[in-house]
Amino acid sequence: MMIRAALVSAAISGLFALATLSVPAPAMAQGAAAASTLTINFDGIKTPTGAIMIAVFDSEAAHDKGGKPAHVAMVKVAAATATGVIPGLAPGRYAIKVYQDVNGNGQMDSNPFGMPLEPFAFSNNVVPQGGPASWAEASFDVPAGGGATSISFR
Amino acid sequence: MIDRRELLGRAGLMAAAAALPGPALAAAQPDWFAAVGDVAGDIAPHALSRIHGRAPADLAGTLYRNGPARFRLGGTAVGHWFDGDGLIRAWSLRDGQASLRARFVETVKRRIDSKAGAMVQPGFKTHGRPGAVVGSADDTNAANTSVIAAGGQLLALWEAGSAYALDPETLATKGPVTFKPELAGMPFLAHPRIEPDGRIWNLGMGGKRAFVWRLSKDGKFEAGQAIALPMASYAHDFTATARHLVIVLQPWVQERDVLPFADAMVWRPELGTKILVIDKADLSKRRVFELPPLFFFHLGDAWEEADGTIRFDGCFDTDASFVSNAASALVEGRFVRAEKPMLKLVTLRPDGRAELGDAGITAEFPRNDPALAGLARSRTVHVGGYRTDRPFARSIGIWDWQSGRDDAHDFGAQQIVEEFVPVGRWLIGTTINMAVGATELHVLDARRVADGPVVSWRASMALPHSFHGTWVAA
Numbered sequence: 001m002m003i004r005a006a007l008v009s010a011a012i013s014g015l016f017a018l019a020t021l022s023v024p025a026p027a028m029a030q031g032a033a034a035a036s037t038l039t040i041n042f043d044g045i046k047t048p049t050g051a052i053m054i055a056v057f058d059s060e061a062a063h064d065k066g067g068k069p070a071h072v073a074m075v076k077v078a079a080a081t082a083t084g085v086i087p088g089l090a091p092g093r094y095a096i097k098v099y100q101d102v103n104g105n106g107q108m109d110s111n112p113f114g115m116p117l118e119p120f121a122f123s124n125n126v127v128p129q130g131g132p133a134s135w136a137e138a139s140f141d142v143p144a145g146g147g148a149t150s151i152s153f154r
Numbered sequence: 155m156i157d158r159r160e161l162l163g164r165a166g167l168m169a170a171a172a173a174l175p176g177p178a179l180a181a182a183q184p185d186w187f188a189a190v191g192d193v194a195g196d197i198a199p200h201a202l203s204r205i206h207g208r209a210p211a212d213l214a215g216t217l218y219r220n221g222p223a224r225f226r227l228g229g230t231a232v233g234h235w236f237d238g239d240g241l242i243r244a245w246s247l248r249d250g251q252a253s254l255r256a257r258f259v260e261t262v263k264r265r266i267d268s269k270a271g272a273m274v275q276p277g278f279k280t281h282g283r284p285g286a287v288v289g290s291a292d293d294t295n296a297a298n299t300s301v302i303a304a305g306g307q308l309l310a311l312w313e314a315g316s317a318y319a320l321d322p323e324t325l326a327t328k329g330p331v332t333f334k335p336e337l338a339g340m341p342f343l344a345h346p347r348i349e350p351d352g353r354i355w356n357l358g359m360g361g362k363r364a365f366v367w368r369l370s371k372d373g374k375f376e377a378g379q380a381i382a383l384p385m386a387s388y389a390h391d392f393t394a395t396a397r398h399l400v401i402v403l404q405p406w407v408q409e410r411d412v413l414p415f416a417d418a419m420v421w422r423p424e425l426g427t428k429i430l431v432i433d434k435a436d437l438s439k440r441r442v443f444e445l446p447p448l449f450f451f452h453l454g455d456a457w458e459e460a461d462g463t464i465r466f467d468g469c470f471d472t473d474a475s476f477v478s479n480a481a482s483a484l485v486e487g488r489f490v491r492a493e494k495p496m497l498k499l500v501t502l503r504p505d506g507r508a509e510l511g512d513a514g515i516t517a518e519f520p521r522n523d524p525a526l527a528g529l530a531r532s533r534t535v536h537v538g539g540y541r542t543d544r545p546f547a548r549s550i551g552i553w554d555w556q557s558g559r560d561d562a563h564d565f566g567a568q569q570i571v572e573e574f575v576p577v578g579r580w581l582i583g584t585t586i587n588m589a590v591g592a593t594e595l596h597v598l599d600a601r602r603v604a605d606g607p608v609v610s611w612r613a614s615m616a617l618p619h620s621f622h623g624t625w626v627a628a
Contacts, residue, residue: 007411109336111336111337111338111339111340112336112337112340112363112365112380113340113341113358113360113363113365113380115290115291115338115339115340116289116290117335117336117338117339120289127286127287128287128288128289129276129282129286129287129288129413130276130282130288130413154287154289
């Protein structure tokens with residue numbers, strides 16, 4: 001029984017092939033006054049090593065159809081919790097996919113049939129149902145002035 | 155007798171039915187319903203009552219068996235016989251006495267369902283319900299199909315995820331087995347092929363790929379490799395000669411990427427059946443044989459003759475209606491008429507031809523002498539006596555391909571006969587006695603099956619129909 005494992009792996013790890021491991025410079029928003037900062041609070045980290053790789057999507061097409069994230073970030077992990085900061089977001093609707101690169105090899109490890117071997121999670125703490133979360137389930141608003149959201153690893 | 159499900163179906167109200175409380179049950183439960191009943195909890199060890207005969211003096215050990223034993227919870231039910239929680243039964247024989255203990259495998263699936271108070275996890279043909287969590291195949295692992303012994307522990311086997319390790323004395327669950335970190339969660343069939351010296355071969359099926367496992371007799375990882383398959387077939391079982399793996403690919407193929415699993419499968423008889431023969435020593439060396447469309451769950455051990463001819467038997471239907479329809483109805487207490495599985499012999503000729511021969515008897519749950527696994531043999535232990543008006547088997551037999559005869563014992567209309575395991579000169583297995591509402595343990599003499607059991611014991615309750623198991627000598 002394939003639990004669309006390959007889709008989950010590809011959805012989460014493939015996009016990171018497009019990103020460098022270093023945190024990029026803040027994105028240039030349309031107007032400095034419109035840029036907001038999103039704080040992501042992570043908890044439920046089981047193994048305090050490596051880094052959480054964060055991909056922030058700003059459209060359903062990009063999120064659900066394997067498009068490029070609008071922003072990427074990396075947060076080093078040393079405890080059961082961690083905090084990521086995404087600066088320079090225009091207010092709007094976003095969805096986030098993350099995985100923890102436990103062994104620090106820069107990719108989301110999977111077994112030969114594509115099942116993720118490293119922890120992954122979605123914004124709104126969407127519970128996986130045998131595949132990646134959809135934009136409809138995972139998207140949330142970042143208002144002007146910024147905001148915070150929580151993502152728990154299971 | 156119109157049951158609620160039929161009525162609502164005819165009125166086109168199936169969608170509404172999903173919202174109604176309670177699992178759909180036939181208006182009156184059939185006499186065989188204990189075969190798909192729920193066991194409330196673990197069963198503490200207790201002695202069985204001997205109802206006739208005497209235990210052979212040389213027989214001491216434990217018959218471990220696995221099978222689904224929780225189908226319903228909180229007004230919901232699983233959607234298929236294969237989706238109940240695995241219950242490990244240990245039938246122990248010592249000094250002429252028999253005892254039983256049983257314990258559920260503590261799977262992630264069972265924990266999630268229990269916490270939700272309902273059967274929420276998706277499965278073979280069970281839809282996920284609110285509260286389901288599916289981050290991996292092992293989240294839905296029912297660990298319910300077979301149990302083998304290796305390396306001082308028991309392994310509860312399923313097919314689409316990991317084996318679960320158990321303590322052989324207490325039956326306590328140790329957890330899913332990861333043979334190597336990068337292979338965590340890989341599928342592992344419930345029918346490994348075990349060579350006479352104990353080496354274990356197995357497959358993990360994944361659409362148009364399979365993963366070939368090779369373990370030592372102690373269950374330690376030796377080698378693993380993914381191979382391509384010509385068809386994305388459902389395969390519950392495979393077989394092997396001493397030198398080859400034999401993978402039968404039936405035309406029930408995965409065409410969609412949806413849950414539950416059975417909804418992704420389509421019966422495509424025009425594809426026929428393909429049989430892949432692969433060299434154990436070099437998995438890139440393969441031959442493909444073709445047969446007419448067949449559906450199977452179970453195969454016997456294969457063997458190779460001096461001229462390279464390969465033979466094996468199996469229990470075959472001509473379509474997938476049992477797995478895709480009738481096996482769901484069973485959980486609801488409904489019998490849907492399906493074909494009777496027939497024992498057939500597959501012959502693969504060195505010139506590439508493949509032939510199918512008929513024993514002319516109904517058969518399922520085939521077992522062979524483990525000492526002859528992969529070697530020339532002629533006998534197959536099987537249940538039988540299937541009928542067109544009710545489910546399950548009522549007899550046990552040994553079919554001999556050389557003599558063309560079946561040495562069989564009919565337990566009668568009141569008994570449901572489960573798989574029997576050959577142990578030296580004995581056959582050991584269980585039946586569900588519907589007349590008294592209790593599971594029975596029987597030993598027969600394999601040289602005289604027609605004489606019936608030499609000894610039988612009775613438990614104090616009926617356990618649901620188990621699938622497969624193994625004997626561990628004391």
